[in-house]
Amino acid sequence: MKPAELAYLRADTRAEALDMLAEAGQDARLLAGGQSLVPMLNLRIARPSHLIDIGRLAELNRLGMVDGELYIGALVRHHVVAEHPLITRTAPVLAEAARHIGHPAIRHRGTLAGSLAHADPSGELQAAAMLLDATVLVESRSAGTREVPAREFVLGPYETVLEADEMITWLRVPPGGGQTGFYEIARRTGDFALAGAAVRLPDRDAEPAVAVTFGAGGHRVASVRPPDGPDTAAGTLAALLQDDEGEHGPLRRTAVERAVLAARRRGGARGHG
């Protein structure tokens, strides 16, 4: 369990990181918190030619509101996402999602962008970002910045739209109404989800109810605008997302139902997420 030989580079600025990425070629990988990549290196599943360490880019390790939208930097740690008042106030479902990632040690090292880029089918932050219709900002030396809707960012398990020379810089979360809820079913606390769901129930019947499920089988989004209001919306969502492919179908349904329950319980304490 020792990594194969590789070249280690450390970037001190974003521009430097993009230069290194552009020059190191197809087989370079960015190293942020290392919580997924380092085990893969040790098992020699990942064998990058270059490892570009972006862990010290302070400019991407911050968050704030700009024009009413929440911007979270690529290197913000999961525990910050889980606890920062700006996030717990404006996007509580994102904070809730972060609390479900691994254990405290993992949450103190793991980063937002690392999690998004790894694109694990059980990724909690991915689910919350999709629910909130957030946007992933990515940047490269050749093409500058482009914006990718979170719902289009992941192509499949461990596969994203990122090009070899691109890095994630920010996640932008728009303001939103309604009540949100999150529920995860895992064998043990901190495990990868067997099934999970993030839901948003609208304040007004005119808006759709949205659910994102995750776990084995990956992320799925469903959105319904039922005639009889939010109560039947929850049932319809669960039915929509029930997956008949096997043992995890009923679990997804349970996850949605419980996430709806959590959203209802949140009651008056409505977030913008």
Add this chain to the structure above:
Amino acid sequence: MRRLVGTSVARREDPRLLRGEGAFLADLVGDALQFAFVRSPRASASIVRVDAAKALASPGVVTVLDGRTFARMAGPLLPIYLPDPRFAEATGFQTAPLRVDAIAVDRVRYVGEPVAVVVATDRYLAEDAAERVEVEYRDLPGVYTVADALAEGAPPVRPGCEGNVAASLRLAKGTVPEGPVVVEGTYRVGRHSGVPLETRGVIADFDIESMSVHLITSSQIPHHVRTALCKALGWPRSDLRVSVPDVGGGFGTKANIYGEELVACVLARYLRRRVAWVEDRAEHLVATAHSRDRRHSNRLVLNYDGRILGYTDDFVVDIGAHNFWLGGVTANGAIHGLGPYRVPSFDITGRAVLTNKTPTTQYRGAGRPEACFAMERLLDRAASVLGLSPVEIRRRNVIGAGELPYRVGATYHDGQPIVYDGGDYRELLDRCVAEVERMDLDALSREELRDGERLGTGYAMFTEGTGLGPFEVGRVALLPSGGFEVSSGASSSGQGHETTLAQVAADELRVPLEAVEVTHADTGITGEGIGSYASRSAANAGPAVAAAAAGLVDEAKRELARLYGDHWRTDEVRLNEFGFYHPDSDTKVTWQELALALAEERQDAAGGSTAGSAGAPLIEREHTWRPRTVTWTAGAHAAVVALDEDTGLVRVLRYIAVDEGGRSLHPSIVKGQVMGGVAQAVGGALFERFEFDPSGQPLTTTLMDYLLPSTTDVPRMRLAHVEVPSGMNPLGVRGVGESGIIPGYAAIASAADDATGGRTHMDGTPLDPSVLRRPR
């Protein structure tokens, strides 16, 4: 002076371990050459060709050996433990000869088996080079399940073991009647094991002066290792010293002999260099022995009132590619099925079967949890058939005070008749039930149940033969400092021997605990020994150390007589916490003064020089303790679980263990042993299973797939230890290392059934959530 035995003094090893000052194997590697293995990716194949040319040309590589080359330097490893011939005769125990090459010769038998070893200047380079060893395999038919292995014409996993049955036995008494009430079941305990925090590791050093090898190994049994390796190497014992450092958990996985130990010795001797191998977790999960993996098909015959008339059990253990303890695990699995119950007739047969999977060994409980699971689950089924509660059926069968000691009518694997030497097993059940009734389950439901969860309670009982012989060695030495050094063949892998054996010695020597240091086991200190496993250390090393310390007191008195003559030369000399004294005189000599006098005498004899002997013992005594047979423990455990019927997931909320044990050397350590066992039972009951695909490929190759219980999964426990001093040894102790784990699987399964309202009868571990899930 207050006696130390029986009190929970602060553990003496803790300051060192908690400060990170422990010296585990990996801490001792230093600049040793490191070796890594090329391990088989195939479960059953012949090795057509091994080409090491590219590896040998890799940076930092010292040498590469394949199995054929290695086989010229060392012979195969053989089983460690075979039951006593009297047991073999009573049970028809038979075993096939197992001869296991440390590095595969010509064919591989499981994924992870060593095919070649690469020695390099560091581990990174060794792994890089190992990737460059080219091995050509040709797949052979293999057997990956017991059914495959026992099928007509199945390919034998090992030569000389056609039919793949590596061991078999039959334990019977009387004739099991046909009725009136018969219940049957088939119960499985999944393949899992100890998975200690510290993986295995070895360092071997070559001493040019003595032309001998010193092997340091993270093991529970250095003396067994020494003996087995010398046999394989054809070396005299003087050529090999085996010692252990701090060991970070063993649980039976390290009470085994491993090929890597043999490889280290050979490399050190032939390279004349210090060499090291530290197992990584990826290796550990496929190459350190697994355990359990057992199926019991059993039958209880009862009267209409629920009284047991007879019991039959036919079990099969899937031992993978080999098991050096197959005698122990098959015998334990037969003997312990009967539990603390009156079973007038029984007929138990068992087989150990070879398959092309990771080898197995004993794991905490070693056959007992499986046998207990089978009996306890079937008792629950019988209770349900007869309309009795699980508690009531146990009450009607459990052995009470008036019936103990109880002769079971069978032979233990040490060749002695089984006699339960306990106090009152019925009382254990009553106390356990009382503890559950004292809990406010309504409040528990209110406060701890989550959406969709239901509460369930389950019970299980067990008996265990502890303190297995045949012997253990204890040694106590007086040092020139006036302090004492205590050693034995039993060494700690976390159990606290440095504290408990010091307590025993200090009481005999009438000195404070601080005066005694306990060493790790080392064949260079005590030439003989057995080791730490089978709940045996306190019951064997304890009395051995006590007797050695008593012998040292006698030796000291003789020295006093020699040094000071006169009235010291009588039987009247006494020892108390102030030193040696004669009742008729007010003179006394302390241990310190005696040590000083002996050290001066030795220095004078050496012409004033202290070179070479400064710290060497002045006087020492060794004692070999041989127990007559095992001494029995028993317990009644209850689990309270929360079952989410929508997901099928179980959480253990509370656990109650009422155990009858012997005298506690250290009550907190006893409690810790039970708690640790319960934690591992939670793992086995809910999470842990080594899985393989149909072609023998392991699927649980990281700790993401092999799930260990974490702190959030281990319940709050209420423990009661009922002390019934054992008559089997002068300290009155019984073993406690395994009692926490043995009934845990059954109690948790039973509680899950209770939570489904009897909709399920869980017959295998880990509990399958898809069965516990309510259909919707």
